[in-house]
Amino acid sequence: MSTGPASTRKSLLRHPLSQLVLAACLAFSMVFFVTRILIPYQVSDATLQRRPRGNLSDLYPRWLGARELWLHGRNPYSQEVTLEIQSGYYGRPLDPSKPADPGDQQGFAYPAYVTFLLIPTLRLPFETVRIGFTWLLVALTAASVFCWLRMLRWTPGWAATAAVLLLTLGSFAGLQGVKLQQLSLVVAALLSASAALLVGGHLFAAGVILAIATIKPQLVALLAAFLTYWSVIEWETRRNFLFGFAMTLALLCLGAHWLLPGWIGYFWHALHEYQRYTGGQSRLDVLLGPVVGKGASALLVIGLAAVSYRLAKAPSNPRTLSLAFSTMLAATLVVMPNFAPYNEVLLLPAVLVVAREALDPAQSRGFRLAAAAAGFFLAWGWIAALGLTLASCFAPAATVQRAWAAPLWTEFAIAPSMLLTLGLLLVRQIKTPLGEEPRPIDYR
Numbered sequence: 001m002s003t004g005p006a007s008t009r010k011s012l013l014r015h016p017l018s019q020l021v022l023a024a025c026l027a028f029s030m031v032f033f034v035t036r037i038l039i040p041y042q043v044s045d046a047t048l049q050r051r052p053r054g055n056l057s058d059l060y061p062r063w064l065g066a067r068e069l070w071l072h073g074r075n076p077y078s079q080e081v082t083l084e085i086q087s088g089y090y091g092r093p094l095d096p097s098k099p100a101d102p103g104d105q106q107g108f109a110y111p112a113y114v115t116f117l118l119i120p121t122l123r124l125p126f127e128t129v130r131i132g133f134t135w136l137l138v139a140l141t142a143a144s145v146f147c148w149l150r151m152l153r154w155t156p157g158w159a160a161t162a163a164v165l166l167l168t169l170g171s172f173a174g175l176q177g178v179k180l181q182q183l184s185l186v187v188a189a190l191l192s193a194s195a196a197l198l199v200g201g202h203l204f205a206a207g208v209i210l211a212i213a214t215i216k217p218q219l220v221a222l223l224a225a226f227l228t229y230w231s232v233i234e235w236e237t238r239r240n241f242l243f244g245f246a247m248t249l250a251l252l253c254l255g256a257h258w259l260l261p262g263w264i265g266y267f268w269h270a271l272h273e274y275q276r277y278t279g280g281q282s283r284l285d286v287l288l289g290p291v292v293g294k295g296a297s298a299l300l301v302i303g304l305a306a307v308s309y310r311l312a313k314a315p316s317n318p319r320t321l322s323l324a325f326s327t328m329l330a331a332t333l334v335v336m337p338n339f340a341p342y343n344e345v346l347l348l349p350a351v352l353v354v355a356r357e358a359l360d361p362a363q364s365r366g367f368r369l370a371a372a373a374a375g376f377f378l379a380w381g382w383i384a385a386l387g388l389t390l391a392s393c394f395a396p397a398a399t400v401q402r403a404w405a406a407p408l409w410t411e412f413a414i415a416p417s418m419l420l421t422l423g424l425l426l427v428r429q430i431k432t433p434l435g436e437e438p439r440p441i442d443y444r
Contacts, residue, residue: 016159023163026382027170033385033407034175036392041401051100052090059133059181060126061085065108066115067122069260076108076115077266088126109274112256112263114183114215130181137178140189141169141345147192148349151199151325153318154356168348172381172407177342187216188345191223195325195349198227198241199318207244214249218336219346222304223328230312230324238316280337283412297335304331310430323429326350327422333415341411350418351378357425367424374417377410384409 046053064085065076074081085106086093094101121129145165149155156164168174177185190213197206210227214220224245231242256263284300285293304327314320326349333343354371357363384407392400 016157019159019163023166026386027166029386029389030170030172030175030382032389037388037401038404041404049100051102052092054090056179057130057181060089061106061108062110062114063118063121063126063129064088066118069115070119070122075260075266077270082107103277105277107270107273109270111215111267112260113252133181134178137185141174141185144189144192147196148352151195151318152322152352152356173341173344177345180342182342183216184219184343185345187213187219199321203238203241204244207241208248211245211248211252219332222332226308226324226328229308233312275337282335282337283339283415284334286339286412300331300335307426307430322349322353323425326353327426330415330419330422334419344414347415347418350422354421370421370424374421377413377417380410381407
């Protein structure tokens, strides 16, 4: 047995306390990068360009739109309410004649039933709502870690679990989502709860939660389509999921129609406008160009439809369902026409699946290489943030801020590389005869 330095370093990395300390250092570095490097750079750049930064709360347009709808009967999708949102968000309405003004119009581009979730907050001052919602997002994101682990039926140990919790909250996606008060974090928490309920056999409740998660339909569409097919193909044993999902979604839509007749048309127009003024590019569009990227997205969706039959016909077990959940969410991030980093909280189940499967000694060399590449792209943000944090101890702040983009260099590669790694697991799953489960793995 080797007792050299390499063996000693490997033993140290496996020690629970070492894992926890490393995770804490990386999370702290990312917090430092966001609060002391990135935000000061953005503030100074906005001041130089005379560009309004706004209150940086993506909840505000939804909250104000909901308040106007419920308390004053106004259409939250209207141009008048949009201008009021801009006044509260940016400090003034946007002026098309000023090139430095932000392109995001901050319109109410959500389904009208999102307002149901905001009813308890409508008579409160927004500053109170902002503070409460910030802590709610932290709690929901932390809870989602345990739900995803529950979906996998995986207990990696207290130190590894705490490390995952720290890295999730201390990731750029998590920090950006909390800072911007993004409802994507709420959707991610709802999806994790739905997954845990589904694996636990509570199909009706899982469907109810998934329907509520459609407040951001673009994040849920692929997963909902797969789970609908999954329910139909084994109707006798899985129909309760579809009942819960369909009934809840119908109630939400009908309730929104009672509140605002014709809301679907308003929402569709608002969504189209949102895609127009935000660019509407997917990660594949950026990596491959708009024409090739859209073609690749279409082929990817067709490929997912092709493998869905095998996944849906497979026995309902945690391994198959966790692979399906993770793949659909990773594919969503690759093809959806929005590449905001905060949406990458939806990659957490994929990261956990890949980490768990990497413990299987029978995994192929191709899988291990793909997993290593995806792991590097994911870890780069923390590595670069750590480097900038250390540099801040010696270099002037203005010098360090010029390297603000370094932790984001691999952003576009994270989701595609993770999806490729999951694809290799899918190949192995598809090769397994229906009705059989791959060899059990000792994940301890």
